[in-house]
Amino acid sequence: MSDDFPTVSYASSNARIWWVVGVVAVLVLVAGGIALRIAFTRLPPGTTVAGEVVATPAEAVEVAEDIGARLTGLSVELRTAAGDTTIPAGQLGAELETDPVRTAAEEARGFDGWLDRYTGGGTVELPVEVTVTEVDLSDAVAAVSAEPVDGAIDVTATGVDVTDPVPGVEVTEVQIREAVTPELERLATTPAADWPSPLVVELDGTEIEPVVTQASVDAAVAEIERITSTPIEVTASVVPEDSQTVDGQMVPLREPATLTLQGADLRGLLATEVDPDAIQRERLQIVADVEDPPSALADFVEAADVPPEMDVSVENRSPTPERGGSGEGPGGPADQPRLADVSGITGDLVATVNTPGLDADLAATAEAVVRAAVEGETSVAVQGTPINSPDPALLDVVEPVSTYTTFYTPGEGRVTNIHRIAEIVDGTLVPPGGNLDVNHGVGERTAERGFVPAGAILEGEFVSDVGGGVSQFGTTFFNAMWFAGVDIITHTPHSYWFDRYPAGREATIDYPGVDLEFNNNTPYWILVDTAVTADSVTVTFWSTRYFAVEQTIGPREPVQGGDFRITIERVATAPPIPELELEGFVDDDRFTHTYGTPP
Known part of the structure; x- marks a missing residue:
């Protein structure tokens, strides 16, 4: 075993270390560059658009567009004293510009933006621009303007209904635009989540007095x-x-x-x-x-x-019937159709106006x-x-509608009285609905009024009386009434029959208690025209024909203790007259009288 240790080369080792360090540094730099590159494509953290956080410029624009859509759809309630109306902001000309957001986002993602964010610059708020362009606001003007309401009074039988006056309000497009624009622009600095809905805008307008x-x-x-x-x-x-x-x-x-x-x-x-x-x-x-x-x-x-109010008379009248003739009817020798015939009567109606x-x-x-x-x-x-x-036509007096003539012996005192009563009655006018009582219309027969003593019947006795004989005029008048069809109110036949009168169809008068009266139940005035000759008296009614008259005179029936009983009947038919709002009707009169035996 050897005591020798391995030999180390420090130079070679250091080189490797630096090489590693270099590689790491390069990697760090590359990674940092990549990170910075990635970072600079995004917006600094906390960047917002109208209060909404966005990470990239594209997102910022997208959010801006979304907010713009929300802006144009935002309900704006315009209020005046005349009323209110709600209109989308877009119809008022509101728009959100996205170009400023895009430009600001591009600027915010650069080094300066990041540097500002990390060196205490705070949150980056991308600016939002709200603009209000000039658009047609006539509909809005109409909705918030109002004409003044005039005070009024409705007067009825039950009282007075009052309509209170209300001032009007005039609002112009300029006034709406000036009031709306600052309110909409203020939204640019308000987070969209905090926008009011609706956005209420008060308009003053101009008051218009009624x-x-x-x-x-x-x-x-x-x-x-x-x-x-x-x-x-x-x-x-x-x-x-x-x-x-x-x-x-x-x-x-x-x-x-x-x-x-x-x-x-x-x-x-x-x-x-x-x-x-x-x-x-x-x-x-x-x-x-x-x-x-x-x-x-x-x-x-x-x-x-x-x-x-006028006096009317008949001038140039055709001659009245003469005594004699033929065609005696069931009423006796005096009952001749010719005596009641108006077809041949002519004359000039003449009038003078009194009132x-x-x-x-x-x-x-x-x-x-x-x-x-x-x-x-x-x-x-x-x-x-x-x-x-x-003009008598104003009274509807235009033609003869009935007539009758009776005869007497000339020269008698009673003739004076017949002529006098005929003179008084001549020209009498009876209005529609009026009642004429000949007896009282003429009044008391006195010498001062031109009447003379003559034969009369009083309570069944033949006497001499001032005005005696006027009953013949009464009979003549009654027959004119009869054939005119007018309503017979009162009539009284004689106690005894005289053949100078139609049996049953005759009447007497005596002042003040025995009357002869008719009602003018036609829609026309009636003129009573009289004419006398030495031996006759005629009464004619002039008017407008109204009634169609049919008559029946029954047979004479002998009665015990008297002369005879007779019945007369008249049917008067009136036609409908639409222009006068009159309906047609039928008037049926039936009278029965018993004559006594003359003393």
């Missing part, structure tokens, strides 16, 4: 209360709806009429209209509701629509009532156009 303000409404309400608290009288001259004979004056053709409007009726007549040029308190004007006035006023004005009529105007009357009420007056006349034409 034309009719609260002052206008309050003043009009007070005026309506004043007007409706004071009654208004509407006056007119009307044809009496149911004229009754006035003793000694025939049938009144006019009478004053009054309608009182107050409370609900007055309210029903009121309306309002706007006068934009008036001062505030007077812009809501009180006017008449001419489209729908109260029915009471409409009916009253219709009644005031009247023809002229003008009125073509009444409902709208003008309503306006006059409201005008009077506003001015503090308490009475107003029905308005319209005066009618001064002397």
Whole structure:
């Protein structure tokens, strides 16, 4: 065994060490380079875009694009006093620019970015730019703007309904853009997770005052209360709806009429209209509701629509029937059809106006009532156009519709009385609905009025009486009534039959208790025309034909203790008249009378 140790070469060993070290260093440098290269392709840790962490520029751009999409879809609620509307931010022109994010990301991934991050520079926040471009905002303007609402009043019969005025709001596109832009731009510095939804933007706008303000409404309400608290009288001259004979004056053709409007009726007549040029308190004007006035006023004005009050006579009349003739009917020698025949009657209808009529105007009357009420007056006349034409056709008096003639012996005292009563009755007009009682219309027969003593029947006895013989006129008048078809109210046949009258179809009169009355149940006026000769009296009704008349005179039936009993019947048929809103009808009259034996 040898004591010798192995020989070591330190130079060779050191070389190997350095070689290893060199290799390691190279590897470290390569790895470091690779690491730096890899690191510089990424963004410094903690880099954010709108609060969201991103690792690479590509991710930063991707996040920016996503946030941009969220931005354009963000709901923005625009609010004004007129209301609100919600619109996507994109429709308001909002956009998020990605180019600045891309540029900043590229800069942040370099050495300076990393160096800044690791030398206390803090988190890298990539800048986000929100821009608002100018787009059409007309729809948004319409949604948040509002026209002013004028105050209004609806006047009804039950009260006053008020619509309160509301100011309008005017918003322009510029105002919306100026209000929205800073709010949207502020989002650029707010993490997207913290963005409000919706983003509320208050808009001031410009207030627009209504034309009719609260002052206008309050003043009009007070005026309506004043007007409706004071009654208004509407006056007119009307044809009496149911004229009754006035003793000694025939049938009144006019009478004053009054309608009182107050409370609900007055309210029903009121309306309002706007006068934009008036001062505030007077812009809501009180006017008449001419489209729908109260029915009471409409009916009253219709009644005031009247023809002229006139005197009408028949001139150049064709001759009346002469005594004699043939064709005796069942009523005896005086029952001859020719005596009731109107076909040959001619004559000129002549009129003179005593009082003008009125073509009444409902709208003008309503306006006059409201005008009077506003001015503090308490009475107003029905308005319209005066009618001064002397035309009987305005009364529908155009043709003879019935007639009858009876005969007497000339020269007798009773003839004077027949002529006198015929003279008084001649020219009498009976309005539709009017009642004519010949007995009281003529009045008491006295010597002062031109009547003379003559034979008469009083309580079944033959006597001499002033006005005796006028019953023959009564019979003649009754037959004119009969053939005209008018409604027979009262008639009384004689106690005894005289062959100068048709049996059963005759009537007597005696003042004041034995009357002869008819009602004009036609829609037309009736003119009573009388004519006398030395031996006859004729009564003719002139009007417009309305009734078709059929009659029956029954046989004479002998009666014990008397002369005979007879029945007469008349059927008067009225046609429908649509233009007058009249339905047709049939009036059937049947009368039975027993004659006594003359003493």
